[in-house]
Each structure stands twice: as structure tokens, then as C-alpha cells.
Amino acid sequence: xxxxxxxxxxxxxxxGQFPRTESxxxxxxxxxKNKVIADxxxxxxxxxxxxxxxxxxxxxxxxxxxxxxxxxxxxxxxEMLETRKAQFIVELIQQGSTKINAExxxxxxxxxxxxxxxxxxxxxQIFSSVNPVASSHFxxxxxxxxxxxxxxxxxxxxxxxxxxxxxxIIAGGNVCIALASEKMPLCSIxxxxxxxxxDLAAGVVNILTGKTSELISHMSSHMDVNxxxxxxxxxxxxxxxxxxxxxxxxxxxVYQNDWNKTESQNxxxxxxxxxxxxxxxxxxxxxxxxxxx
Amino acid sequence: MTxxxxxxxxxKLDFTSGWGYAPAPESSEHIKLEKRYGHFIxxxxxxxxxxxxxxxxxxSTEKQISEVALGDARxxxxxxxxxxxxxxxxxxxxxGSERGKYLYRVARIIQERARELSVIESMDGGKSIRESRxxxxxxxxxxxxxxxxxxxxxxxxxxxxxxxxxxxxGQIIPWNFPLLMAAWKIAPALACGNTVVLKPAETTPxxxxxxxxxxxxxxxxxxxxxxxxxxxxxxxxxVNHPGIDKVAFTGSTDVGKIIQKAIAGTKKKATLELGGxxxxxIFEDAAIDQAVEGIINGIFxxxxxxxxxxxxxxxxxxxxxxxxxxxxxxxxxxIVGDPMDKNTDIGAINSKEQLxxxxxxxxxxxxxxxxxxxxxxxxxxxxxYCRPTIFLHVSQSHRIVQEEIFGPVLAIQTFRTVDEVIEKxxxxxxxxxxxxxxxxxxxxxxxxxxxxAGVIWANxxxxxxxxxxxxxxxxxxxxxxxxxxxxxxYVNLK
Numbered sequence: 001x002x003x004x005x006x007x008x009x010x011x012x013x014x015x016g017q018f019p020r021t022e023s024x025x026x027x028x029x030x031x032x033k034n035k036v037i038a039d040x041x042x043x044x045x046x047x048x049x050x051x052x053x054x055x056x057x058x059x060x061x062x063x064x065x066x067x068x069x070x071x072x073x074x075x076x077x078x079e080m081l082e083t084r085k086a087q088f089i090v091e092l093i094q095q096g097s098t099k100i101n102a103e104x105x106x107x108x109x110x111x112x113x114x115x116x117x118x119x120x121x122x123x124x125q126i127f128s129s130v131n132p133v134a135s136s137h138f139x140x141x142x143x144x145x146x147x148x149x150x151x152x153x154x155x156x157x158x159x160x161x162x163x164x165x166x167x168x169i170i171a172g173g174n175v176c177i178a179l180a181s182e183k184m185p186l187c188s189i190x191x192x193x194x195x196x197x198x199d200l201a202a203g204v205v206n207i208l209t210g211k212t213s214e215l216i217s218h219m220s221s222h223m224d225v226n227x228x229x230x231x232x233x234x235x236x237x238x239x240x241x242x243x244x245x246x247x248x249x250x251x252x253x254v255y256q257n258d259w260n261k262t263e264s265q266n267x268x269x270x271x272x273x274x275x276x277x278x279x280x281x282x283x284x285x286x287x288x289x290x291x292x293x
Numbered sequence: 294m295t296x297x298x299x300x301x302x303x304x305k306l307d308f309t310s311g312w313g314y315a316p317a318p319e320s321s322e323h324i325k326l327e328k329r330y331g332h333f334i335x336x337x338x339x340x341x342x343x344x345x346x347x348x349x350x351x352x353s354t355e356k357q358i359s360e361v362a363l364g365d366a367r368x369x370x371x372x373x374x375x376x377x378x379x380x381x382x383x384x385x386x387x388x389g390s391e392r393g394k395y396l397y398r399v400a401r402i403i404q405e406r407a408r409e410l411s412v413i414e415s416m417d418g419g420k421s422i423r424e425s426r427x428x429x430x431x432x433x434x435x436x437x438x439x440x441x442x443x444x445x446x447x448x449x450x451x452x453x454x455x456x457x458x459x460x461x462x463g464q465i466i467p468w469n470f471p472l473l474m475a476a477w478k479i480a481p482a483l484a485c486g487n488t489v490v491l492k493p494a495e496t497t498p499x500x501x502x503x504x505x506x507x508x509x510x511x512x513x514x515x516x517x518x519x520x521x522x523x524x525x526x527x528x529x530x531x532v533n534h535p536g537i538d539k540v541a542f543t544g545s546t547d548v549g550k551i552i553q554k555a556i557a558g559t560k561k562k563a564t565l566e567l568g569g570x571x572x573x574x575i576f577e578d579a580a581i582d583q584a585v586e587g588i589i590n591g592i593f594x595x596x597x598x599x600x601x602x603x604x605x606x607x608x609x610x611x612x613x614x615x616x617x618x619x620x621x622x623x624x625x626x627x628i629v630g631d632p633m634d635k636n637t638d639i640g641a642i643n644s645k646e647q648l649x650x651x652x653x654x655x656x657x658x659x660x661x662x663x664x665x666x667x668x669x670x671x672x673x674x675x676x677x678y679c680r681p682t683i684f685l686h687v688s689q690s691h692r693i694v695q696e697e698i699f700g701p702v703l704a705i706q707t708f709r710t711v712d713e714v715i716e717k718x719x720x721x722x723x724x725x726x727x728x729x730x731x732x733x734x735x736x737x738x739x740x741x742x743x744x745x746a747g748v749i750w751a752n753x754x755x756x757x758x759x760x761x762x763x764x765x766x767x768x769x770x771x772x773x774x775x776x777x778x779x780x781x782x783y784v785n786l787k
Contacts, residue, residue: 126452129777133758134435141762141778226767235558242557246550248722249565249768266453268786275766276778279741281751 010038010185012047012209013192015054016202021210022046029185037094040185043210045218048150048177051206052224055148055175058203063145063173067121074117074171077198082110084194088159091186095158108260109163115265116167123172123267127274136285143274145173146251147226150219152212152241154231157259158184162191164259165229166205168269174227177206179219185209212237220244220252227251227273306622314628317635319422321412326499330361332368332522333505335375336515342367347524349498352419353632353641353676361498364523366530369490372519373536376461376488379516384488385458389445396441396483398511403434403476406507410472410500415632417499418471419641419677420595422633432757433476436775439759440480443780447485450777454786458486459562460538462783463531465552466501467544468494468643469598469699475501477774478541479518480759485783487539488517492531495524496644532556539563541782543600545697546723546768564772564782566600566764568697569725572718573603573754574708574740577611579730583752585619588703591728591754593627593681596639597701598647600769601726603754605694606683606705607714613707617685624668624681631673639701642677651679651700658684658693663704689720697723711739719745724766728754747773 011018023044029037041047062070081088085106092102128142149169154161158181169176180188192207208215216237220228221244228241228250238254245252253272257264331340341362348357362368384392403410407430414425447456462482466474475491482489493501505520521527525548532540532555539562542552546567556563573591575584591603608616632640642648659665663684672678683703687694694704708714718727726748729740741749747765750756757763762778764770772782 129762131758131760131762131776133756133761135756135758137753137756139758139761141776146766239558243554246553246557249546249550249553249567249770251771268454275747275771276762276764276773277741277747277749277766278762278776279749279751280753280756280761281737282753 008038010040010189010209012041012043013189013196013205013207014047014051015206016196018192022050031094032096037186040209043179043208043215045215047208047210048215048218049222051177051208052148052222054203055177055206056224058201059147059175062170062175062201062204065173067124070171070173071117071120073199074113074120074167077194077200078110078113078117080194080198081106081113081191085110087190088187091190092158095184095186105160105260109160112160112163112265113167116171116270119168119267119270120171123270126267127271131278136283138281138283139278141276141278143172143271144277146273146275147174148224149174149176149227149229149273150222150225151176151178152216152219152228152230152232153178153180153188154259155181155183155212157181159187159191160259161231162188164257164264165231165255169229169273170204172270172274174273175204177208177219179212179215180207180209182210182212216241217244220250221247223248225250227253229253229255229273231255306625314636316631318631318633319412319415319635321416321633324409324412324416326359326413328359330359330498330502330522332362332364332372333502333508333518333520334368334372335519336509338505341365342371347495349417349496350644351416352643353673355675355677358416359499361502361522364492364521364527368521368523369527369530369534372490372521373461373463373531373534375516375519376490377536379514380461380488383514384483384517385486389447389486392483392486393441393444395511395513396437396444396480399507399513400434400437400441402507402511403430403437406503407431407434410503412633413499413503414472415640418468418497419632419643421637421640422635423637424595428757429470429473432759433472436473436476436480436759440484443481444484447780447784450780451784451786456485457785457787459783459785460487461536462487462489462539462541463534463537464489464491464541465528465531465544466491466493468497469595469600471497472500472504474543475504481774481779482541482783483517485780487783490519490521490531490537492521492523492528495522498522529555537561539782542566549770562782564764564774565770566772566774567725567768567770568723569600569602569765569769570605570695570697570721570723571601571603571726571728571746572605572607572744573728574607574714574718574730575609575612575616576731576736577609578732580732580752581612581616581619584730585616585623587728587730587752587754588620589623589627592703593639593701594755596642596679598643598699599755600697601748601755603728604698604703605718606703607708607717608705610707610709617705620683621666624683625670627668627670627681629670629672629678629680639681642679642700645677647699648677648679651698651702654693654696654698654700654702655682658687658691658702658704661691661693663687663691663693689717695721711736715740715743722768725769726750
């Protein structure tokens with residue numbers, strides 16, 4: 001007799017744990033042949049708010065890690081993804097991808113994580129400056145993470161889109177709450193399992209599934225969210241996010257990239273969720289002649 | 294708070310008898326101002342479409358100096374069209390090295406006319422001549438000079454990217470540093486190849502009109518910079534005009550949010566430099582006398598009309614009595630009065646409306662249970678003046694601690710530990726600036742790392758420089774002005 005397979009329950013990822021949605025709601029994901037793949041959590045406003053609390057709590061420690069340490073953790077995420085490639089390929093195929101494309105997408109996701117792992121301790125040097133002020137002060141400007149970032153992941157991508165957006169956000173020391181593709185949510189939750197085993201502190205990345213139409217207004221109006229990244233082209237959704245963002249002057253970034261291309265990875269994505277901080281300190285002006293040797 | 298506010302044992306310092314300064318007024322006889330000003334559009338001074346003007350008042354005398362055009366949507370439209378045409382036909386095509394030369398010319402002419410500009414700035418805005426002469430005008434010239442040099446070097450600013458201008462920039466500036474804010478906005482925009490429509494603040498339009506003369510005299514091609522006078526309606530028309538590609542705004546957070554919303558449905562880029570409620574933190578190991586000077590400069594510079602003013606003072610409990618006593622003594626020496634007098638420390642409040650707003654907050658502070666203390670200086674009978682004011686026994690929830698007053702009003706709190714003061718300092722929707730005073734280097738860097746603000750002054754305060762990026766976190770806005778980072782809002786990277 002054939003063995004009965006154990007099916008996975010797909011849940012949310014909030015504060016390092018995998019809860020079901022507090023709302024108890026779900027939607028059913030079907031494959032091309034209308035066969036049930038899984039029931040997916042229909043995340044709620046309350047789930048999002050819980051995720052913001054978890055993210056905010058994680059921000060101080062995550063942004064305070066050394067850049068080297070963040071780099072190693074991003075690299076660790078790549079390692080974990082690499083070793084679990086097979087599972088992602090299966091899920092991508094379940095959601096309609098071809099085998100070749102699925103293999104390519106997973107490989108690219110791993111490479112992208114490695115790419116941003118490398119940037120963790122370098123982008124600061126690219127985007128910072130020592131400023132030659134015309135007074136006796138030492139003055140320098142450095143990037144610092146913006147804070148809690150809400151991410152609406154691209155609808156037409158299950159893995160590479162999500163990874164391409166999250167990686168630069170956390171590489172820069174931010175924390176985030178990502179809403180997975182409604183149509184293709186499988187890899188996002190499995191990716192959460194990768195994150196959970198990568199020494200990434202709880203709350204740094206939180207992943208929700210659910211309806212974009214239902215959640216974006218909450219994501220963009222929450223007063224403890226500092227920035228919103230929206231990957232998509234729906235003008236109504238973009239307008240709604242931008243208008244709600246004004247409540248607390250959120251930074252809004254709209255990405256319409258083809259995430260399969262290498263041009264869609266660069267340190268300017270990290271820079272988006274950074275603030276520039278300028279620090280002044282006086283320089284004692286005794287010995288004005290300068291150092292002669 | 295354990296501070297004793299009545300220091301009884303110490304002999305009282307006497308600042309009133311035997312300490313008089315003879316008046317030392319700066320002459321304004323050499324100033325040539327028209328009776329009325331229109332707009333500066335396409336290289337010409339033109340009359341407003343609606344034919345309406347409004348007076349611009351000297352806030353230290355309450356007398357009219359001149360009148361300026363009340364611009365409306367038609368004027369904005371003309372200006373945007375002129376800017377678009379100049380962008381497409383002239384400015385976008387001009388090599389950066391040539392654009393830079395115009396900016397260098399402007400910088401030089403500002404320097405040549407510095408005295409005149411300082412006097413007008415103080416007449417129109419009420420700020421002390423010492424500050425307009427030594428800070429506003431020299432810094433305005435320096436900004437043009439700095440960004441002039443960037444115009445042909447932009448490819449070095451953004452690694453691995455091609456730099457293109459954005460197009461036409463609509464810029465709205467506040468009344469606290471009129472010419473300087475115009476320079477902050479116009480210089481980087483032009484250096485990057487954009488053209489500009491600028492709307493000066495309604496209470497301080499005159500140096501912008503002088504700047505227009507300077508652009509004309511520098512031979513700047515017509516339409517590259519257009520200046521439209523008026524009130525919020527002209528500003529709204531500018532923000533909403535479909536012909537602009539970028540909005541740069543400095544002003545209140547409330548208006549900033551309206552602007553952010555107004556352009557939400559467009560592709561317009563924006564930089565917003567908004568309000569602040571900066572923490573100025575004094576540790577027990579600070580050089581106390583220097584720190585007291587820093588407190589004074591932090592809150593009383595430019596009558597407190599400074600978005601980055603150190604309006605929340607945090608003093609470590611162990612030195613609170615000492616710092617507050619010294620602060621009060623120092624405040625007693627501040628001279629409030631005629632902006633044109635070279636001895637004046639604190640000039641006139643910019644407008645009647647602003648004075649009323651400040652006075653409202655004084656009332657609110659007292660009603661909320663804080664203890665108000667003001668210096669005993671004499672203030673002139675006419676004009677809009679406010680004595681330097683501190684509030685003791687305030688708490689985080691007080692409105693005078695949470696809201697931007699934009700006047701010479703300081704809310705003082707104490708703290709015991711580093712963690713406590715970081716928590717309190719960051720407990721605000723704003724994040725523009727902060728100050729830290731301590732003799733310990735590692736403590737400075739701990740604080741400068743953890744304070745969520747765009748500009749941190751350590752053992753100094755309210756310093757500005759064209760090479761130094763300025764701008765806020767959180768509800769203090771986004772984007773930077775000054776320095777290499779100040780180029781970013783004015784370029785598209787390809």
C-alpha cells in the first residue's frame with residue numbers, strides 16, 4: 001500500500017513563530033487543473049499589527065548588529081536556501097512554473113542573497129561622506145536604516161521577487177513585514193522556514209499571506225511603519241499607499257523591475273530604505289599651523 | 294525634577310545698571326527697494342495676472358516696506374511654462390561646466406552685494422543683523438559656490454550610474470532663512486541641470502526679488518529660475534501644476550503632509566524638510582559653560598525660528614541646578630530688540646501671526662502646569678517681540694514638549710541615565726536634529742548612533758555648511774539638502 005503523504009499546513013511568519021491567522025480565515029490555492037494545493041491563511045489587519053510590534057521590537061538589536069554579522073546572517077540564509085532548493089523547485093512547479101525556470105529562479109534567489117550579503121558591510125562606504133565644512137568641525141554623513149518597512153511583494157513572482165526586495169532591506173539593518181503574492185504564496189512561507197533556521201533574529205522579517213486589496217490600506221496607514229515598498233503596477237493601489245503614507249510621512253518606493261535580471265540588484269535598493277545622518281563635532285584649533293611632517 | 298528654581302543663596306547678577314550698550318545700528322540708507330514687486334518670470338519682472346498686491350511688513354516696526362504681487366494659478370502657469378521651455382531649449386543641453394559658471398557668478402554677486410542683502414533680510418524678516426550678516430548671506434553665497442563646482446562632476450557622485458536632470462522643480466521656501474533657503478533649493482537644482490519655479494514665503498519676499506536681480510545681472514538664461522510671489526494658494530498651484538517634475542518644500546509638517554498627499558497620484562519626486570522638536574542633551578561631564586552657550590545658540594538663534602532648534606533640553610539631574618542657574622544668568626544678558634542694531638542677539642518675531650502662536654504656546658505651557666521663566670530684558674514698544682523663555686517642570690506629554698513652537702521657548706526636562714534620555718529624546722514624531730554635550734568620546738558616539746535624527750551636533754549646535762547634508766528622519770521629512778547627498782533629489786539615475 002502506498003504511503004500516505006504528510007501535507008504541510010501553510011501558516012504566517014510573525015516574530016519568529018508560525019501562527020495561523022488570528023482571524024481564522026483562509027483561502028484555497030488551486031493549481032492549473034483546479035486541484036487544491038493548500039489552504040492559505042487570509043491574514044488580517046490584526047496579524048499585520050502584531051507583525052509590526054514584532055518588527056519594531058527587533059529593530060534596535062538588528063540595526064545594532066555589526067555589519068559583518070548581518071552579512072554572515074544573509075549568507076547563512078543563502079546557505080539554507082541552497083540546501084533546500086528541491087523543495088522550492090517543487091513548489092514553483094506546483095504554482096505553474098516549468099522545471100527549468102523553477103531551477104533558475106531558485107538559483108538566482110540564492111545568488112541574490114549572496115550578493116546582498118556582500119553589500120552589508122560595504123554600502124555604507126559607498127554612500128557616506130566626510131564633509132569638508134568651512135569651520136573647525138569634523139563632519140561626516142552615514143546611512144542608517146529607516147526602520148520598519150512594509151513590503152507588498154510582487155504578485156507575479158513567488159520567490160525571486162520576495163527575496164530581491166527583502167534582502168536589501170534587511171542588509172541595510174531594517175526590519176520588515178512582507179505580504180506575499182496572493183496567487184503564488186507557497187514559496188514565501190517556505191522561505192520563512194529558511195529564515196527561521198538562519199540565525200535571523202525573530203521579528204526581523206515577518207511574512208504574511210492574504211489579500212493585497214484588503215491589507216494595503218492597513219500597511220500604508222499604520223503609524224509605526226516608516227516606509228512602504230510596493231512592487232506592482234496597480235495605479236489605484238499605488239495612489240492609496242501614497243496617500244495613506246502622508247499620515248506619518250512614510251517613505252514610499254514603487255518597484256516595477258524584472259527581478260530575473262541582474263540589473264535588478266544593486267546597492268541603490270539598499271539606499272532607498274536608508275536615512276542619511278550627519279554628525280558634527282568641533283575640532284580644537286590650537287596649533288593652527290598644521291602638522292608639517 | 295528636583296531643580297530649585299529660586300536660587301536664593303547666590304548674589305543676584307546685575308545686568309541692568311552700568312551695562313548699557315550704545316546703539317550701533319546698521320545703516321539702511323543705501324538700500325534701494327521698489328515700492329512694489331511683481332514676479333520674476335522668464336527673465337523679466339512682470340505684473341501679477343490678477344493685479345493684486347499685498348504689503349510686506351518690517352516686523353520690528355510694523356511698518357510697510359514694500360508690496361509684492363499676490364500670485365495665482367495663472368502666474369504659476371506662466372512661470373512653469375517658462376521653466377519648461379528654458380529646460381528643454383537651453384539648460385538641459387548646456388554642458389555642466391557652463392552651468393557651473395553661472396552659479397559661480399551668482400555666488401560672487403551675492404558676496405559683492407552681501408551688505409545690502411543682509412540689511413534687507415533683517416528689515417523684512419526681523420532677524421538680527423549680526424546673524425543675517427554673518428550667517429544667512431555668507432552661507433547663501435557659499436551654497437551657490439559649492440554646487441557650482443558639482444555641475445560638471447556629477448558622474449563622480451553616483452557610482453555606476455548615469456545622471457540625468459529631473460526637469461522642472463517647484464520649490465517652496467519658508468520665512469525663517471529666506472535667501473539661504475532659496476540658495477539651498479536653487480543651487481543644487483541648477484547644478485544638476487534642472488530649471489526652477491520658486492515661491493518665497495509671503496512675509497519675506499524681498500531678498501528673493503534681489504536674488505532675481507542677481508540672476509538677471511549674472512546673465513542667467515531667461516526662464517531658468519522663475520520666482521512667483523504669493524501665499525499658500527500660489528504654493529498649492531505650483532505643487533499641483535502638471536508641468537513640474539519635482540517638489541521641494543521646506544516648512545511645517547502639516548503643510549508637508551498636504552503636499553505629499555497632493556502629489557501622491559503623480560510621478561513627481563519630492564523632498565520635504567519639515568518640522569522638528571530637537572533634543573539637546575547635557576551630560577554631567579560636559580563642559581558646562583560651553584554647553585550653556587550651546588543651549589542659548591540652540592534655542593535662541595534666529596528667535597527660535599529654526600526647524601532644527603534645540604527646543605527640548607535634557608539636563609542630567611546631577612547638574613540640573615547648576616545648568617539652569619547659569620542658563621538663566623546667560624539669558625539675562627541677551628539683548629532683545631532692533632534687528633538692525635549690531636548688538637542685538639534676538640531680533641523681532643517674524644510676523645504678528647507667529648507672535649500670537651508663540652504667545653498661545655506660552656499660555657498652554659502655564660495652563661498645563663509648567664513653570665515659565667523669562668529673562669527680564671526690556672523689549673521695544675512697537676514691533677513683534679518675545680522674551681527668551683524657558684519652561685521648567687515639564688513632562689513628555691506636555692504640548693510644549695511635543696509640538697513645534699518655532700519661537701524662543703525652551704522646554705527643560707531632566708534625566709538620570711543614558712538609556713532614559715535616549716528613550717525620551719526619540720519619543721517624538723519628529724527626527725530632524727539633536728544635540729549632545731559630554732566630554733566623553735565613546736558616550737558621544739553611543740548617543741549619535743542611537744538618536745533618530747538627521748543631523749546630530751555633538752558639543753556644538755546649529756552649525757550649517759553647504760558641504761554638510763541636512764534633513765530629517767520620520768515626520769521631519771525626507772531627502773537631504775547640502776553636500777553630495779543634496780544632489781540626489783535633483784537627479785534621475787539610469
